[in-house]
Every structure is written in C-alpha cells, then in structure tokens.
Amino acid sequence: MPDNLNLQLDNNGRLRHFLSIEGLNQSILTEILDTAESFTSVADRTIKKVPILRGITVANLFFEASTRTRSTFELAEQRLSADILSLNVDTSATVKGESLLDTLQNLEAMQIDMFVIRHQDSGSAHFFAQHVRPGVSVLNAGDGQHEHPTQAMLDMYTIRHYKKDFSGLRVAIVGDILHSRVARSQIHALNLLNTAEIRVIAPRTLLPVATESLGVSVYEDLESGLKDVDVVIMLRLQKERMRGALLPSEKEYFRKYGLSQERLKLARPDAIVMHPGPANRGVEIESSVMDGNQSVILQQVSFGISVRMAVMAMIVGQSGGDS
C-alpha cells in the first residue's frame, strides 16, 4: 500500500485525492491557485454552473459541525454540476454504532464518486482514501488536529490575490496553533510557496512541541510579532478542544493576544487581516478590526468556492494533451 503522503498523487504526480498540504509540491499548489482564478468568473454568470462534474456524485460527510466549509463545498460542487449528497453524521448511523469503514462501504454501494470528509479524528481522510475503490477520490475537509488543506489553499489564494508574490512576505499566524489543523496546513503551504518569513504568535501552552522545526519563527509576545508583517492570520480560540487549564480566561486572552486596532498599527499599513472563521468577536479579534478596511475575512469565504471547485476539477480532469 502506498504511504500516506503519496496516496494523494498518482504515478504521474497528478492529484488523485486531496488529503494534506504536506506531501504536495509547489507546482500543484500553484496550479490549484491558477485554476481557482479561472473559476472566479463562473459566479458572475446568469447560470452559475459549468458542466465539469456532470454525472459525478459527491458525498459530503460531516462528522463535525461546519457552516462555511460545508456550504462552500456544496456550492462548489453544484457550480460544477455534480449530484450531491450531504450527510450530517452526528445525527445518523455512526451514532447508532456503525464503524467508519461500514459507513464508507454503504456509501460506495450507492456509487459515490467523490467523498468530502470532515472528522474529529486526525488521519480519517487518509483512512478513507486507503479504503475507497479505485477511481473514487477523497477530499479532506478537516481531520482532527491534523490538516484542513482546502482552507489553507483558499488562504493562499487570498494572500496571492492581495499581495501577488510570497517571496517578499512576512506572514503572522496568531493564536491557538496547538489545536489548529488550519495553522498546520497553512504553514506547510506558506513554506512550499517560498514565503519570506512565517511567524507564529501564541502563548507557549498553545504551541505544539518543537514548533520551530516547522520552519517558522516563534513569538510569545503579540506586539513584537506583529511588527512589519504583511499578513495577519488570526485563529479561533478553540474552546471546545481545550482540555486542562491552558489559558487563564477569555478576557485575559484578549488582553494579551487579541487583535485590536491599536495593535494592528504595528503591522505594515497595507497589511491584510484574515480569519478562517468562525471568529469569536472580542476574544481573539476586536469587532472593529473584523469589520475594518484591512479585513479580508469575507473575501476569504468567496474565494473558498473557487478554490474548492479547482481542487475537484483537477482531480476529475486528469490533464495532459494540448488544447
């Protein structure tokens, strides 16, 4: 069986599944961004649809709650003309004791061609990809604390849209890195795209062990970390994943790590502010920053549709010949 990292590429190096940014290369990331760009115009048409996934059935399996990711995946699928099936798995069979493998096999018996899966356990998308039939593909919509690759790609798309080139950029990721699959995917993607400097800013208790080995510089102090950055990515404080006393209180967290107007002035004047959502106003980000003119948080959501369309289209169109 191929190892986990190569599972997502076929023998020609083309995308077969989309499971993690780790294990991909710069040219695939750039191809995703370029392809996404060509999909943005679909939203401006009378009929917001292209026939790329016509006849393909996609199952969206969300074992964990999601608003943005799930709805933008569904819209992306619909705009590519796929037939879709969305299952809220907290309210279905697994609650009744069915194993993940049984759920998969039952869905495969319904001739599903593509699975989009979000699950609380790290590695669950890989597990799916290892067990699907040949020709069936799996997209990771967030697995435990491991990766959330389409979110990272829409973030890269947003950064490229506003900043053009990664090679001169300082990007700061602020907050709960420890519990964040988004941060992990972002760091891999930023590194693959040759970002000049990646900073992570967090209290020690919210940093994974050996964070520096990911190719980032670590700041425990928000103010020094924000100095002269071009992009500020705020992460959500994941209250539901907190076990043990990692933090004194939300108020204390905002006082030390919340992004306020005042602190944003330490970044470059043209810095953009991003957040993968859902944001806790007043906990990690001040309301006025979230609604301010440096915030591109809602643009991220729109770009998410094109990026997800791009990934699915690349998996289905195996590329090759000239036009």
Add this chain to the structure above:
Amino acid sequence: MSLPSVEPLIEKLGQALTPYFSSPDSQPIIVGIETGGAWIAERLQQRVAPGAELGSLNISFYRDDFTRSGLHPTVKPSSLPTDIDDRTIILVDDVLHSGRTVRAAMNEIFDYGRPQQIILAILIDRGEREIPIQADFVGATLELDPGSHIKLEGPDPLRLVIKSLESHAG
C-alpha cells in the same frame, strides 16, 4: 503544402460580416474562442466595427473530453458582456474541424443568457466533421491529411502552420 496568408482571409470575413453591423441600434457582439479565435475576433472588430462589443470564450470547462484533457489554467478565463439576451453573437474561431469546440462554445454561451442569433465565422474549414455543425462564413476551405494539425500562431503577426500530431480535438 502552401498555406494562405491570414490577413486577406480576415478581410474576406470582415466584408461578409459587414451587413450585420448596419443597424446602429442592434450591434452584434463579436466573440472569439481562445486563443486563435480571440485574435481573429479582435482583428474583425478593428476592421468592421471598432465600437462593437468584444468577448472571448475559454471552452475548457465545457469540453466533452474534459475528464481526459483536464484544465489549462494558463488560458484566460471567458469574458462576455454582462447581458447577451436577445443579442446577435458573431462567434469566431480559427479552425473548424470536428465541430466539438463550437458545440462547447455554444453550450457556454447559453449559460450566460439567451442570444437572439449566433453566426459562426471561421478562418479555416478543414472538414472532417464529427457532429452536424457548419459555419455561416468561411475564410478558406482546406483539405489536410487526417493526421495533421493546422494551428494559428500569433498574435502578431498571425500565421498558419501545419504540425503533424497524432490527435487534436478542435
């Protein structure tokens, strides 16, 4: 084999299309299929009706062999004027061969709206149709060996070349 030069063929197409631009209240939109067709569409616009609206289509999302051929992210995305309802569209491409490209282009046009009429103008018709699509106006008709591939190079100057290729979906 000697290939015709491109400019006289565009001139010929331009003359044939001029009557469509006679009424100032209902100007056609000139739409070229990327990339060769878009170059010709631009030349036609300059010659026949510099005020006419110009659009371009990248049909890769609509190709019937998409699962085999995939995307070409370097090709410019389609751009059509916002409202094409009840308009006349002059659809322009460099080479008409199987007819599949034109079919894909027409499918795409109807996702933007409902034009009143589509006129097809083609620089080179090389025959060998696989579906029943014919051009309204043709610059020149050529017979080529089935294995060969004719291509428009450009944009400046525009020039026809023949390449031997095993397959071409145009």
